[in-house]
Amino acid sequence: MTLILEAVIFGILTGGVYALMASGLTLIFGVMRIINVGHGALVILGAYLSFELMRTAHIDPFVSLIITMPVMFALGVVLQLVFIRPLKEDREALSVLVTYALALGIEGLLGYLFTNNFVQLNAWYATSSIAVFGFHIAYVYLFGFALCLAILAALFLVLYRTTFGSAVRATMLNRTAAQLVGVNVDRVSAIAFGIGVSTAAAGGVIFGVTNAFNPGSHYDLISRLLTIIVLGGLGSLRGAIIAAIAMLIVEDVTAVVVSPVWASFAFFALLVIVLVVRPQGLYGIRVRERI
Amino acid sequence: MRKPASLALSGIASLGTITLAACGSGTTGGSASPGAAAPITIGVSVSLTGDFSGDGKALVQGYDLWAQDENAKGGLLGHHVTMKYVDDASSTTQVVTNYQNLITQDKVALVFGPFSSLLTIPASTVTNRFGYAFPEPAGGGPSVFTRGIHSLFFVQPAPVEDNLVSFTQWVLALPAAVRPATAAYATEDDPFTQPQVDKARALLEAGGVKTLSYKVYPAETTDFNPLAQQVIAANADVVILGTQEPDGVAFIKAFQQQHYNPKALVETAGPDQGSDFADKVGAGNTEGVMVPAGWWSSAKTPDNATFVSEFVAKYGGTPGGIPSDAPEAYSVGEVIDQAAQKAHSIDNAALITALHSGTFQTVQGPMGFDSLGKPNGASFLVQWQNGLTVPVYPASAAVAQPEYPKPDFSG
Numbered sequence: 001m002t003l004i005l006e007a008v009i010f011g012i013l014t015g016g017v018y019a020l021m022a023s024g025l026t027l028i029f030g031v032m033r034i035i036n037v038g039h040g041a042l043v044i045l046g047a048y049l050s051f052e053l054m055r056t057a058h059i060d061p062f063v064s065l066i067i068t069m070p071v072m073f074a075l076g077v078v079l080q081l082v083f084i085r086p087l088k089e090d091r092e093a094l095s096v097l098v099t100y101a102l103a104l105g106i107e108g109l110l111g112y113l114f115t116n117n118f119v120q121l122n123a124w125y126a127t128s129s130i131a132v133f134g135f136h137i138a139y140v141y142l143f144g145f146a147l148c149l150a151i152l153a154a155l156f157l158v159l160y161r162t163t164f165g166s167a168v169r170a171t172m173l174n175r176t177a178a179q180l181v182g183v184n185v186d187r188v189s190a191i192a193f194g195i196g197v198s199t200a201a202a203g204g205v206i207f208g209v210t211n212a213f214n215p216g217s218h219y220d221l222i223s224r225l226l227t228i229i230v231l232g233g234l235g236s237l238r239g240a241i242i243a244a245i246a247m248l249i250v251e252d253v254t255a256v257v258v259s260p261v262w263a264s265f266a267f268f269a270l271l272v273i274v275l276v277v278r279p280q281g282l283y284g285i286r287v288r289e290r291i
Numbered sequence: 292m293r294k295p296a297s298l299a300l301s302g303i304a305s306l307g308t309i310t311l312a313a314c315g316s317g318t319t320g321g322s323a324s325p326g327a328a329a330p331i332t333i334g335v336s337v338s339l340t341g342d343f344s345g346d347g348k349a350l351v352q353g354y355d356l357w358a359q360d361e362n363a364k365g366g367l368l369g370h371h372v373t374m375k376y377v378d379d380a381s382s383t384t385q386v387v388t389n390y391q392n393l394i395t396q397d398k399v400a401l402v403f404g405p406f407s408s409l410l411t412i413p414a415s416t417v418t419n420r421f422g423y424a425f426p427e428p429a430g431g432g433p434s435v436f437t438r439g440i441h442s443l444f445f446v447q448p449a450p451v452e453d454n455l456v457s458f459t460q461w462v463l464a465l466p467a468a469v470r471p472a473t474a475a476y477a478t479e480d481d482p483f484t485q486p487q488v489d490k491a492r493a494l495l496e497a498g499g500v501k502t503l504s505y506k507v508y509p510a511e512t513t514d515f516n517p518l519a520q521q522v523i524a525a526n527a528d529v530v531i532l533g534t535q536e537p538d539g540v541a542f543i544k545a546f547q548q549q550h551y552n553p554k555a556l557v558e559t560a561g562p563d564q565g566s567d568f569a570d571k572v573g574a575g576n577t578e579g580v581m582v583p584a585g586w587w588s589s590a591k592t593p594d595n596a597t598f599v600s601e602f603v604a605k606y607g608g609t610p611g612g613i614p615s616d617a618p619e620a621y622s623v624g625e626v627i628d629q630a631a632q633k634a635h636s637i638d639n640a641a642l643i644t645a646l647h648s649g650t651f652q653t654v655q656g657p658m659g660f661d662s663l664g665k666p667n668g669a670s671f672l673v674q675w676q677n678g679l680t681v682p683v684y685p686a687s688a689a690v691a692q693p694e695y696p697k698p699d700f701s702g
Contacts, residue, residue, distance in 0.1 A: 002524075003517075003520055003521065003524055006516075006517075006520050007516075007517050007520070010514070010516040010517065010520075014514055014516070107340070111340065111344070115345075115348065116339070116340065116344030116345050116347075116348060117345040117348075117567065118345060118536055118537050118540075118567075118571075119571075120540065120570075120571045122570070122571070122573070126544060127544050127547040127548055127573065127576075127700075128548070129548040129549065129550070136548055136549045136550060137548075138548040211513055211537070211541065212536065212537035212540050212541070212571060213537075214344065214345065215340075215344075216340060216341050216342065216344060216381075219341075220511055220513060224513075248514065251514065251517075252514065252516065252517045253517075255508075255517035255518065256517045256520065256521060259506070259507070260506060260507070260508035260509065260512060260517065260518055261480065261507060261508065261509055263509075263512075263517075264509065264511070
């Protein structure tokens with residue numbers, strides 16, 4: 001019973017990290033209707049930026065976000081302008097190819113600069129823990145969860161309490177109608193992509209402290225992130241958060257109660273069941289398009 | 292009419308796209324044909340991208356260093372050697388394509404092996420079909436030797452499943468008063484790791500060490516907390532982990548977080564990565580951690596000192612930081628050189644015959660091969676002591692006494 005409770009606690013804490021990484025992915029899909037399969041590579045790029053700042057300037061990984069998040073935001077805007085905006089037709093399908101090429105490019109560049117050996121972000125909170133009701137919870141998970149809550153809260157504030165947020169939500173609901181009422185959807189898309197990429201940097205830091213990573217680590221990561229946003233409902237921030245936490249809890253509890261071998265299977269079984277009952281995912285919007 | 296689920300399905304479809312595209316691709320290039328003192332090309336499929344990319348790069352270093360040394364002394368039976376590498380992206384399908392291309396299109400004279408049992412198995416099926424000798428540095432899982440292939444030679448002192456035998460012998464040789472009574476096991480479901488752990492478990496159980504926990508986890512696992520929690524909850528005297536480097540590090544960090552300190556801790560891989568491992572877990576947390584090894588930088592094996600000094604001169608770093616893949620790859624070349632001299636030929640059939648008899652001297656020590664290419668030597672046990680890895684068992688290889696019980700992690 002204690003093991004199950006521990007699994008649930010760790011599931012919630014690590015689920016928060018995946019929620020942060022998936023939030024950028026689902027935001028980008030919501031605004032632009034593109035599937036950014038390069039998001040995992042951007043997470044790893046963010047982790048490497050923090051790694052380089054830690055190695056050369058001895059900057060703490062969490063503190064390095066003050067530098068890496070704006071840098072990644074700017075990179076996201078540039079990537080959107082150069083690679084995504086030119087896609088005028090069949091955006092969903094073409095975006096998969098373009099962003100996959102982007103992922104391969106980032107992987108190659110990181111491999112050239114840092115080699116393919118595994119690295120890890122080190123900090124005192126990576127191995128220190130605090131005892132809570134008899135459990136030892138590592139500070140990195142608590143700090144990471146707090147960071148996730150802060151960034152996701154900021155994201156919700158921007159989306160629901162600002163004019164820009166209204167423009168983003170209008171674009172998410174109906175791109176053409178938003179244009180008709182005067183929303184500059186190109187500008188909204190570029191900024192939303194930048195925000196999505198900067199959240200990848202934040203997720204990358206926590207991922208890099210809790211996992212050894214190399215340039216190829218993005219393959220496993222993007223598979224999990226895409227699964228999360230499909231379960232949560234493509235384009236739904238709330239859905240991504242709930243799906244991420246559900247995924248990690250289901251996996252961790254299955255690993256403890258049954259076997260680690262069945263952990264991923266249990267989650268995918270849940271995914272299939274949800275999609276059969278609600279094809280649009282937990283919080284997705286049912287879309288009907290005329291052809 | 293487009294169905295409502297189309298968006299969700301697009302996401303799932305993109306998962307499939309990634310999986311397929313991740314298989315990667317190789318490259319091809321120039322070739323050379325064997326002939327009297329004519330230059331020859333040796334083809335290798337290596338993992339330059341994907342999960343095994345770190346090991347793949349180290350293999351290239353070892354092969355390149357051997358080729359450099361071989362050419363400096365006049366070549367392989369007078370043939371100048373050029374190495375040709377193609378990337379298999381750690382993929383079991385790409386590695387097959389690579390060896391087919393190397394043999395049929397590039398017409399390489401010889402082939403050397405890739406990294407891991409996972410890739411060696413499909414690769415050796417191809418090389419065997421074309422009659423090529425297949426000396427390989429890193430495919431030693433039991434399944435490699437169960438297919439009746441006589442052209443494959445695993446160039447390490449011992450088959451992989453025997454790697455932890457020295458650890459079990461050391462445990463069972465401890466005085467009864469301090470001998471561990473219980474053990475906990477966790478292993479990745481990999482042909483390199485699981486056979487080692489399973490054999491260690493069988494030997495320890497036969498020796499009276501009770502198993503409190505045994506868990507197998509998939510290679511794609513990224514969250515090790517539930518696994519570590521189960522190992523910790525077992526509270527066994529010794530912990531035996533079938534790990535590669537990332538999970539080896541993750542387990543130790545989880546143990547530190549939970550203030551768990553077993554009396555002995557051995558991992559199949561990770562602690563053998565020298566300073567790279569120490570950087571990740573923290574230098575103070577390496578003390579007492581054990582790992583099996585077939586090679587050690589200060590071992591008094593033939594030409595090892597030369598290999599170490601040349602490696603450091605060519606690639607930088609320190610002797611302690613040399614990845615074990617490099618001497619394993621270097622040994623492949625050494626074995627082929629001696630087989631060629633014995634056969635007076637670089638013809639593959641003659642090399643296969645020569646490799647099946649006698650003993651070959653390598654930087655890893657002497658080794659010979661049975662009819663299925665399985666080596667007949669033994670690994671030894673290495674332990675981190677005072678920031679360095681030192682052989683501690685058996686006595687014939689040891690330079691220090693094993694530290695037992697393992698000191699607590701320093702946090």
